[in-house]
Amino acid sequence: NAGVMQNPRHLVRRRGQEARLRCSPVKGHSHVYWYRQLPEEGLKFMVYLQKENIIDESGMPKERFSAEFPKEGPSILRIQQVVRGDSAAYFCASSPLEGNEQFFGPGTRLTVL
Amino acid sequence: QQQVKQSPQSLIVQKGGISIINCAYENTAFDYFPWYQQFPGKGPALLIAIRPDVSEKKEGRFTISFNKSAKQFSLHIMDSQPGDSATYFCAADTGTASKLTFGTGTRLQVTL
Numbered sequence: 001n002a003g004v005m006q007n008p009r010h011l012v013r014r015r016g017q018e019a020r021l022r023c024s025p026v027k028g029h030s031h032v033y034w035y036r037q038l039p040e041e042g043l044k045f046m047v048y049l050q051k052e053n054i055i056d057e058s059g060m061p062k063e064r065f066s067a068e069f070p071k072e073g074p075s076i077l078r079i080q081q082v083v084r085g086d087s088a089a090y091f092c093a094s095s096p097l098e099g100n101e102q103f104f105g106p107g108t109r110l111t112v113l
Numbered sequence: 114q115q116q117v118k119q120s121p122q123s124l125i126v127q128k129g130g131i132s133i134i135n136c137a138y139e140n141t142a143f144d145y146f147p148w149y150q151q152f153p154g155k156g157p158a159l160l161i162a163i164r165p166d167v168s169e170k171k172e173g174r175f176t177i178s179f180n181k182s183a184k185q186f187s188l189h190i191m192d193s194q195p196g197d198s199a200t201y202f203c204a205a206d207t208g209t210a211s212k213l214t215f216g217t218g219t220r221l222q223v224t225l
Contacts, residue, residue, distance in 0.1 A: 042215035104156035
C-alpha cells in the first residue's frame, strides 16, 4: 500500500536549466497539492490539481512555473530557467475525493548551482 | 500576510516532560486544524487534527486544545521522548480538500 511517491529525491540544476519534478499520489486519490519549503521555513502552498484540471494556482509564481496532473501518469511540477532562489524542498501531497487529510511525499530537494 | 502564527520557534524539553506548542490564526473561515511532524530529510506526517466543534482531542500522548473565541490552538505532547525530537508544524484549512496554510514550525528537542 504505497504512499505518495516523488522523484527524483534530489535534483541539481544549473541556472537557466529546466527542473521537472514528479509526484504519484496515493492510489485512489484524485487531489494533488504542491508545496515549497525553503530552509528553516514552513511549507507554502503552490498549486492544487485534480485530474486534468488546475483548481487553485494562487501560490504559484506567475512565470517559469507550471503544473499538470494528466489523466494517466504522475503529476508534474515544471520549473523553467531555474534561478538560485528556486533552491528548496518541493513536497507533493494527495487527498481522497472528500476530506481534508493530506498525505505528503518525501519531497524533492532542488539545488540550483 | 501570515495567517497562522506559531510559537515557540524552538523548544527543549527533558525526557518525560510536557512539550507545548501554540498557534494562532486570523482567518475565521478555517475549519480544520492539523498538526504535522517532520523529521530531517522527510516529508511532513499527519500527527493529529481537530475541527472547531470540539475543544480538545487526544490521541495517545498527543493532545490538541482548541479555543475558537481566541482563535488559538495548541499541541501538547505528554511524557515527551527523545524520539519525539522533530519539527512540528501547525496548519489550517477551509472547506473540503482545499489548501493548507502552515505555521513556521517548532523545532523540538527532547533531552535525556
